[in-house]
Amino acid sequence: MNLILILGDQLSHNISSLDNIDVENDVILMCEVWDEATYVKHHKKKIAFIFSAMRHFAKELEEKGYSVHYTQLDDPDNAGSFLGEVKRAIKTHKPSNIIVTEPSEYRVLDDMRQWEDDLGITTEIRPDQRFLATHQDFTEWAKDRKQLRMEYFYREMRKKYKILVDEDGKPEGGEWNYDSENRKPPKDGLDVPNTYTAQTDDITDEVIKLVAEKFPDHFGDLHPFYFAVTRDQALYALNKFIDERLKNFGDYQDAMVQGEPWMYHSHISFYINIGLLTPLECCERAEAAYADGTAPLNAVEGFIRQILGWREYVRGIYWLKMPEYENLNHLGADRALPHFFWDANTKMNCMRQCITETKENAYAHHIQRLMILGNFALIAGLNPDEVNEWYMIVYADAYQWVELPNVTGMILFADGGLLASKPYAASGSYINKMSDYCKNCSYAVTKKNGKDACPFNYLYWDFMQRNQDKLEGNPRLGFSYNTLSKMSNEKIKAIKDDSQRFFKEISDGS
Numbered sequence: 001m002n003l004i005l006i007l008g009d010q011l012s013h014n015i016s017s018l019d020n021i022d023v024e025n026d027v028i029l030m031c032e033v034w035d036e037a038t039y040v041k042h043h044k045k046k047i048a049f050i051f052s053a054m055r056h057f058a059k060e061l062e063e064k065g066y067s068v069h070y071t072q073l074d075d076p077d078n079a080g081s082f083l084g085e086v087k088r089a090i091k092t093h094k095p096s097n098i099i100v101t102e103p104s105e106y107r108v109l110d111d112m113r114q115w116e117d118d119l120g121i122t123t124e125i126r127p128d129q130r131f132l133a134t135h136q137d138f139t140e141w142a143k144d145r146k147q148l149r150m151e152y153f154y155r156e157m158r159k160k161y162k163i164l165v166d167e168d169g170k171p172e173g174g175e176w177n178y179d180s181e182n183r184k185p186p187k188d189g190l191d192v193p194n195t196y197t198a199q200t201d202d203i204t205d206e207v208i209k210l211v212a213e214k215f216p217d218h219f220g221d222l223h224p225f226y227f228a229v230t231r232d233q234a235l236y237a238l239n240k241f242i243d244e245r246l247k248n249f250g251d252y253q254d255a256m257v258q259g260e261p262w263m264y265h266s267h268i269s270f271y272i273n274i275g276l277l278t279p280l281e282c283c284e285r286a287e288a289a290y291a292d293g294t295a296p297l298n299a300v301e302g303f304i305r306q307i308l309g310w311r312e313y314v315r316g317i318y319w320l321k322m323p324e325y326e327n328l329n330h331l332g333a334d335r336a337l338p339h340f341f342w343d344a345n346t347k348m349n350c351m352r353q354c355i356t357e358t359k360e361n362a363y364a365h366h367i368q369r370l371m372i373l374g375n376f377a378l379i380a381g382l383n384p385d386e387v388n389e390w391y392m393i394v395y396a397d398a399y400q401w402v403e404l405p406n407v408t409g410m411i412l413f414a415d416g417g418l419l420a421s422k423p424y425a426a427s428g429s430y431i432n433k434m435s436d437y438c439k440n441c442s443y444a445v446t447k448k449n450g451k452d453a454c455p456f457n458y459l460y461w462d463f464m465q466r467n468q469d470k471l472e473g474n475p476r477l478g479f480s481y482n483t484l485s486k487m488s489n490e491k492i493k494a495i496k497d498d499s500q501r502f503f504k505e506i507s508d509g510s
């Protein structure tokens, strides 16, 4: 018989490890293990979400007639690691093979590759077919290219999957990308529909109790808990997005509004990343909404680009560049993560809002992660290891394959421009244009220097100056370096002094 291991982010009924399962004899192993819940101190909601979804998935497998060996975290004999649990299951079931779908994280795969030697049993690691580009596809695409720009990869994916392309392979509407239409600032009185909120059931209630008991010192609020934990619920959440929010997704994709943590985004990354939804079905549903006239092209193309483009592309970069990618620090950033990233105790209203919402929801939408939190981490020169750890901890959709390229590549430019053609650095005026945060801030966004000036304003120029030797040659930063070259010595000194004062304040916690 085979022992089939299913990991917590592999909750898909069509997962490759279940192909050709022998229902009479094979045993499926699923385990909640301490090592995975604590290798970083994940947000409480994230742990509850994954454990509850695992328990529901195990129940569905049993209902299908499969034999499931499930270990709960509080099982007194729980060995605490995947390998330990596999060893225990081997003793009980005496399998001749272990079958598993390739884990999504390098660290786990690296470990698993030793299992055959450690256990003396054939361990078959099957490809994860839920992604739309295989490792080989991406490697082929990347081969011999000087620059690995997402846009060109995305066009190939559109053609390959025939999404929003006509019979001649030309893009729907004549353009591949409608991003320029997707930058509307928020207007007053936006009517943002409520996001999907699931009712908890007995399984989820039990898991919530367990998480409260075992992980009291982990970041984040456990209550209220409202994530979908089954495929049916996740499908409902997807449909709700397509029906209610997709039409505005494009226009307000980059907009931020105080008190509106969810905006017109889809809130499905949690579900796709653990396998409750497939990326292709999400794209196809959006495409169908365009075809039946319920959502405009800029919204549908923008949404599909995130999934068929960005999501597959960052995974491709991850597997192409690991394990070196984990240690990159092109700009030599070394400042410690300020304490306010944990308690939101800062006078910068934009940061306070995004961190508070992250703590409450284990979610922030893309532009908050990128242009508020990420922008700050970049221009303040925060250490990539600490920033990566924070992003891994705080978001319920965080797995290293997707988190690391977004942090190291997209926000910190720590890979020297492999992923992003220029650093996403911006001053307060960008934040003021795209949000209403500045209206309620103790700092003045229009002031460039002085104690009450918006810190993003002087930190932006301090960042440009600090990294001039590495960034000046970037053609996309020509305008900024030209402006910097015309600044007076007094102005540059004021920027330096303000930045030094600010750094001192954040390091001593004041």
Ligand SMILES: Cc1cc2nc3c(=O)[nH]c(=O)nc-3n(C[C@H](O)[C@H](O)[C@H](O)COP(=O)(O)OP(=O)(O)OC[C@H]3O[C@@H](n4cnc5c(N)ncnc54)[C@H](O)[C@@H]3O)c2cc1C
Residues within 6 Å of the ligand: 264, 265, 266, 267, 268, 269, 270, 272, 273, 303, 306, 307, 310, 311, 312, 314, 364, 365, 366, 367, 369, 370, 374, 391, 395, 397, 398, 399, 402, 403, 406, 407, 410, 411
């Ligand atoms: C610093 C930083 C860290 C991030 N960390 C994660 C992470 O740990 N896990 C994660 O899934 N996403 C991460 N993202 C990408 C993106 O912010 C989230 O996928 C998105 O906010 C999830 O919310 P949503 O489902 O409402 O997305 P929407 O805005 O509705 O987008 C639809 C889907 O597109 C995909 N997507 C969008 N942008 C990206 C991207 N840049 N990379 C990969 N997939 C993308 C997601 O699957 C998402 O569900 C990160 C982005 C940044 C800038």
Ligand code: SF4
Residues within 6 Å of the ligand: 347, 348, 349, 350, 351, 427, 428, 429, 431, 432, 437, 438, 439, 441, 442, 443, 444, 445, 454, 455, 456
């Ligand atoms: S003034 Fe500056 S710190 Fe305050 S909310 Fe605006 S951008 Fe953020």
